[in-house]
Amino acid sequence: MSPVPIRRAPVTELTARERASRVLDDGTFRELIDPFENMISPHLAPQGITPQSDDGVVVARGAIDGVSAVVLAIEGAFQGGGVGEVGGAKIAGALELALRDAEAGLAIRPVLFLETGGIRLQEANLGLLAIAEIHAAIAALRRHVPVVGVCTGMIGCFGGMGIAAGLCSHLVVTPQARVGLNGPEVIEQEAGIAELDSADRAETWRTVGGEQRVAVGLADMLVPDDAEAVRRAVREIFRAGPIADDRCRSARIEHYRARLAALDPRQPLDGPTLRVLWEDDQEVGS
Amino acid sequence: MSITMTSGKRARLARVEPLLQGKVLPTERTVEALEAVLLPGDRVALEGNNQKQADFLSRCLAQVDPSVVHNLHMVMSCITRPEHLDLFEASIATTADFAYCGPQSLRVAQLIADGALKVGAIHTYLELYARMYLDLFPQVALIAADQGDAHGNLYTGPNTEDTPVVSETTAFRGGVVIAQVNELVEPGSLPRVDIPGDWVDVVVTADRPYQLEALFTRDPRQIDEVQILMAMIAIRGVYERHEVTSLNHGIGYDTAAIELLLPTYGESLGLRGRICRDWALNPHPTLIPAVESGWVHSVMPFGSEVGMGPYVSSRPDIFPIGPDGTLRSNRMAAQAAGLYATDMFIGSTLQIDADGNSSTVTAGRVSGFGGAPNLGHDPRGRRHSTPAWLGMGTMTTDRGRKLVVQTVQTYGAKGTPHFVESLDAVQAGKDAGLPVPPVMIYGDDITHVVTEEGVAYLYKARDLEERRQAVAWAAGATPLGLARDRRKDDMMRRDGLIASPEDLGVRRTDARRSLLAARSIADLVEWSGGLYEPPSRLRSW
Structure with missing residues (x-):
């Protein structure tokens, strides 16, 4: 028998900087406000937390299929990817510059790697402000170009993000991703273990995991935990071009309102049941 | 009833007979049945180790009337469940002989201090089983099996574990054996018979399947690069150097890292077939890549592991498999194999003192060590020879020695040094009134210490002073390590007493997670061809 080690580059194993670099055309990665500029959060040291010299956010320029691109990657290994004042401003500022380019008719391809629990609690309101700016910029930018979010795991993407x-x-998303508003630990803490046992990992993933999110139409593409597969998926989306703004999930308010109204909150609802109810909802993007 | 049955046993069975249909006890009458069978002061074996638990019977035992049943002397591998200690709080039991009480060690220490629990002794597994044959044979045994029939025949599935020793030591000394089963099946339809029906007196269907813990599973995602560096150091500095072919791995991320480096780093060194062939080991999921890459010739398991059943069944060339196609484990036999048939034990610890003594006991806790002291010492009765064993010999003796290796980072996660001047176990032992301090592995049994600094070859130390020097070198930047006389480092290196990664040809920058043959539970499932079924709490997809 000959050894057959699994040879893959799991994207979940990569740092934010590596993720950004791997999604761009080879050799085009160039970082803005890099760690050597030392733009760090002033709020962490007074609270006894060691800051990081990029504040956990990588802003990268480069090209995707030869077209100018900006990649924003949050480092989940630093403070759970929490968005604070500096890191949040880096993301919002980059998106606003991308919007200016798009409005001027210049080609730009924005990609966000989202590994974050949301707002960095130590910086509360300042993180909240930054996230509001990020939301506004994404909503404006997607009228011009696809705005591609990538959730790979293992942190997940929760809260304001x-x-x-x-x-x-x-x-x-990858099967390892988790996307939602409240994280499983928060749901357990607020609603009790009967609502969701966050230690039951399979149950968590059946509810907010990548595979489930694609199956019910709340995410568009499921790719394996592999850097090459993520790179291909992102390229595929940009080649297909932008979609009409009213086809974006967050613009289809009446559609989702009707879907929610059809659910009976008194009946227990789990991931597999929702899949059956919403399986016809995979029309966006894919 | 047989004419050879002792009068004591006959009387016990006569008292419980009105509740039985043949040997079958209705689930809801179990507490009553225990009150009928048990007498005050009985020695009771309650099956339960760190994996499998006769938890239905232990929950029922905790409900008996203490005015009827009291002063029991419990003989059990592990005190792990909360109701095990409720027995002592309610005075249903007063004495315990055991081997391990990890999760309950704080409460055990308190009950000892309060005088509610008298400790017979804290044993290793093998010692406790041996004493059950010799002088601690139970009057009543409470055991667990997957399936049983009306004749008392039992099928234990892959988790046979302690069931044979607990039932045999009871059945052949006039005791009563009561078995909880997950399922009662028609006679003749058991997949195989692990315990013959004439050893078993009462069979009861449990309210839910017996508790089974996935204790030996380590998620590869949690393995960090320091552990990978130490695994590389161990492979080069110990496994390769001594040609270790038969071994036992303790539980932990340090040894899981070694298992996952065999198909990659080990392969690149050309070591397949030369090391790590025969294992006394539970079916660790992290061993799957090594098995699938042709490293492993045989595994003798203490128990099974949750989710590993179908995979293990697919490799009857490696694991002991019954005619029914499932694993047969045996804790006592695997402990014996680990003691006499392996060349090396390697495991982690929480504290090592200046002399090399090692213990996982920390302040205020009395945990016992299960199998570690048994596996982790040199059995001087060994007479067969292998290159690894013989290579441990000294100039003054022409016999060999088992390799006993402790692998541990110099500092723990919270910045606590793992190397200390004196073990917490010394004080903990005094506080609990133990006759000897609860040392897990004695310094003079340890042949090697592996840290991120490298390997200390303690077996080469000519005296205690040299051993202390080598331990202090391995202790790196801990207070114990910093206090050493650094001028002796070069001499120790020349004498082969210590070796750094560079001395061993290990490049620190190569210690990357990409070197692991599997980096997630999902990778292990893939390696197993989809046969490994990880428990829900370990799945991240």
Whole structure:
């Protein structure tokens, strides 16, 4: 018998910087406000937390299929990817510059790697402000170009950044991803273990996992935990071009209102049941 | 009833007979049945180890009337469930002989201090089983099986574990054996018979399947690069150097990292077939890539592991498989194999002292060590020879020695040094009134210490002073390590007492997670061809 080690580059194993670099055309990665500029959060050290010199956000320029691109990647390994004042401003500022380019008729391809629990609690209101700016920028930008969100795991994408994921015109996920508003731990803490046992990982993934989100139409593309597959998926989306704004999930308010109204909250609802009820909802993007 | 049955047993069975249909006890009458069978002061074996638990019977035992049943002397591998200690709080039991109480060690220490629990002794598994044959044979045994029939025949599935020893030591000394089963089946339809029906007196269907813990599963995602570096150091500095072919791995991320480096790093060194062939080991999911890459010749397991059943069944060339196609484990036999048939034990610890003594006991806790002291010592009665064993010999003796290796990072996760001047176990032992301090592995049994600094070859130390020097070197930047006389480092390196990664040809920058043959539970499932079924709490997809 000969050894057959699994040879893959799992995207979940990559740092934010590596993710950004791997999605861009080879050799085009160029970082803005890189760690050597030392733009760090002033709020962490007073609270006894070691800051990071990029504040956990990588802003990268480069090209995707030869077209100018901007990649915003959140480092989940630093403070659970929490968005604070500096990191949030880096993302919002980059998206606003991308919007200016798009409005001027210049080609730009925005990609967001979202590994984050949402707002960094230590910076509360400042993170909240930044996230509001991010939301506004994504909503404006997607009228011009696809705004591609990528959730790979293992942190997941929750809170205000879960909303940002929902606003993206296209959302790419791996089976390891989790996307939602409240994270499983928060749901357990607030609603009790009977509502959701966050230690039951399979149950968590059946509810907010990548595969489930694609099956019920709340994400668009499911790709394996592989950097090459993510790179291909992102390219495929940009080649297909933008979709009409009213086809974006967050614009289809009446559609989702009707879907929710049809559910009976008194009946227990689990992931597999929702899949059956909503299986016809995979029309966006894919 | 047989004419050879002791009068004591006959009387016990006569008291419970009105509740039985043949040997079958209705589930809801179990507490009553226990009150009928048990007498105050009885020695009771309650099956339960760190994996499988006769938890229905233990929950029922905790409900008996203490005015009827009291002063029991419990003989059990592990005190792990909350109701095990409720027995002592309610005075249903007063004495315990056991091997391990990890999850309950704080409460055990308190009950000892309050005088509610008298400790006979804290044993290793093998010692406890041996004493059950010799002087601690139970009057009543409470055991667990997957299936049983009306004749008392039992099928234990892959988790046979302690069931044979607990039932045999009871059945052949005039005791009563009561078995909880997940399922009662028609006579003749058991997949195989693990315990013959004439050893078993009462069979009861449990309210739910017996508790089974996935204790030996380590998620590869949690393995960090320091652990990978240490695994590389161990492979080069210990496994390769001594040609270790038969071994036992303790539970932990350090040894899981080694298992996952065999098909990659080990392969690149050309070591397949030369090391790590025969294992006394539970079916660790992290061993799957090594099995599938042709490294492993045989595994003798103590128990099974949750989710590994179908995969293990697919490899009858590696694991002991019954004619029914499922694993047959046996904790006592695997402990014996680990003691006498393996060349090496390697495991982690929480504290190592200046002399090399090692213990996982920390302040205020009395946990016992299960099998570790048994596996982790040199059995001086060994007479067969292998290159690894013989290579441990010294100039003064021409016999060999088992390799006993402790692998541990110098500092723990919260910045606590793992190397200390004196073990917490010493004080904990005094506080609990134990006759000897609860040392897991004695310094003079340890042949190697592996840390991120490299390997300390303690077996080469000519005296205690040299051993202390080598331990302090391995202790790196801990206070114990910093206090050493650094001028002796070069001499120790020349004498082969210590070796850094560079001395061993290990490049620190190569210690990357990409070197692991599997980096997630999902990868392990893929390696197993989809046969490994990880428990729900370990799935991240």
